[in-house]
Amino acid sequence: MLKDKRLIPFLSSQRIASIVAQLGERITEDYAHSVPVVVGVLKGALLFTADLARHISTELELDFIQVERYGRHPEPQPTVTIVHDTTLPLEDRDVLLVEDIVDRGITIRALREHMERKGARSVKVCTLLLRRGSPASDSIEYVGTGVDRGFVVGYGMDYRERYRNLPALYIMEED
Ligand code: IMP
Ligand code: MG
Numbered sequence: 001m002l003k004d005k006r007l008i009p010f011l012s013s014q015r016i017a018s019i020v021a022q023l024g025e026r027i028t029e030d031y032a033h034s035v036p037v038v039v040g041v042l043k044g045a046l047l048f049t050a051d052l053a054r055h056i057s058t059e060l061e062l063d064f065i066q067v068e069r070y071g072r073h074p075e076p077q078p079t080v081t082i083v084h085d086t087t088l089p090l091e092d093r094d095v096l097l098v099e100d101i102v103d104r105g106i107t108i109r110a111l112r113e114h115m116e117r118k119g120a121r122s123v124k125v126c127t128l129l130l131r132r133g134s135p136a137s138d139s140i141e142y143v144g145t146g147v148d149r150g151f152v153v154g155y156g157m158d159y160r161e162r163y164r165n166l167p168a169l170y171i172m173e174e175d
Contacts, residue, residue, distance in 0.1 A: 005159070005172055005173065006172075006173040007153065007154075007163075007166075007170035007171070007172060007173070008150075008170060008171045008172075008173055009168065009169075009170055010147070010152060010154075010168075010169040010170055010171045011145070011155075011168060011169040012168050013155075013167040013168045016051075016128075016155060016168065016169065017051070019128070019144040019145055020048070020051045020052050020055055020128075020144070021055050023052060023055070023126060023142050023144060024052055024054075024055020024056050024057075025055065026142060027052075027055075027056050027058075027096065027126065027142065028055075028056050028057050028058050031056070031058050031060070031094065031096070032058055034058075034094045035058070035059045035060060035061065035094075036058075036060050036061070036093070036094045036095065036096045037060070037061045037062075037063055037086075037088055037090060037093045037094070037095050037096070037120075038052075038053060038056070038060050038061070038062050038063070038096045038098060039063045039064065039065055039086055039095055039096065039097050039098065039111075039115070040062070040063075040064045040065075040098045041064075041065055041066075041067060041097065041098060041099050041100070041107070041111065042064050042065065042066035042067075042084065043066065043156065043158070043164065044099070044100035044101070044156050044157050044158065044164075045098050045099050045100040045128070045156060046064075046156050046164075047155050047156035047164075048098060048100055048128045048155065048156055049062075049064075049098045052098060052126065061088055063086040063087060063088045064084070064086065065082060065084065065085060065086050065111065065114075066082070066083045066084035067080050067081065067082055067083065067107060067110075067111070068080075068081045068082075068083045069081075069106075069107065078106060080106060080107050080110035080111070082114065086118075090115060090118040090119060090120045091118065091119035091120075092119060092120075092121045093120055093121060094120070094121055094122045094124075095115045095120040095122065095123045095124070096124050096125075096126055097111055097112070097115065097123065097124070097125045097126070098125075098126050098127075099125060099126070099127040099128070100127070100128055100129065100155075100156055100157050101127060101128065101129040101130070101131065101147070101152060101157065102125070102127045102129070102130050102131065102134055102136050102140055103131045103134060104131075104134065104135060104136070105134055105135055105136025105139070108125050108127070108136060108140070109136070112125070124141040124142070125139075125140050125141055125142065126140075126141065126142035126143075127140055127142070127143055127144065128144040128145075128155075129143075129144060129145060129146070129147045129152060129169075130143045130144075130145075130146050130147070131146075131147055131148075132146045132147065132148050150171035150172065151171065151172045152169055152170070152171060152172075153166065153169070153170050153171075153172055154166035154167070154168055154169045154170045155167065155168065155169050157169070159172055
């Protein structure tokens with residue numbers, strides 16, 4: 001653990017597993033007549049995407065996109081830079097973007113537009129966590145659960161690249 005950081009339990013791995021299973025069930029029903037391209041947003045949604053895909057029982061294709069919000073800055077920047085793009089053709093495809101957390105919605109708005117520019121027929125978003133009061137609340141199709149204040153780590157989510165390997169989710173206590 002990084003020095004002087006305390007982690008407060010937020011969601012156990014059992015709780016995460018049950019949320020992921022429910023999301024998978026809904027997505028399976030909604031995409032029963034389609035072969036969606038499920039696009040995980042790296043790196044934060046890597047573990048979530050891997051688990052979610054195993055709970056979607058319709059045929060699908062899997063791809064990933066990696067974005068950068070920080071650059072050399074300590075705070076997230078208003079611009080979203082794609083550092084690794086998807087490789088599957090997305091023209092006329094139903095795309096499901098998979099995110100770890102939607103906060104102000106800047107990342108997901110940029111990615112939605114990016115997928116539309118690539119010719120996707122539909123773009124929906126599945127996020128494990130949605131910040132309560134987020135301006136993006138009304139535009140996210142699949143939400144695992146809400147989260148109030150605090151910085152979340154674990155299950156793929158990082159603080160300065162650490163903690164991604166924790167199987168559960170934690171809120172990092174302020175110093
Ligand atoms: P938004 O663009 O403001 O919606 O922020 C979402 C992005 O910021 C996510 O893809 C995360 O990578 C990152 N982020 C926002 N809040 C947290 C957090 O509490 N823990 C870890 N990453 C976060
Ligand atoms: Mg992310």
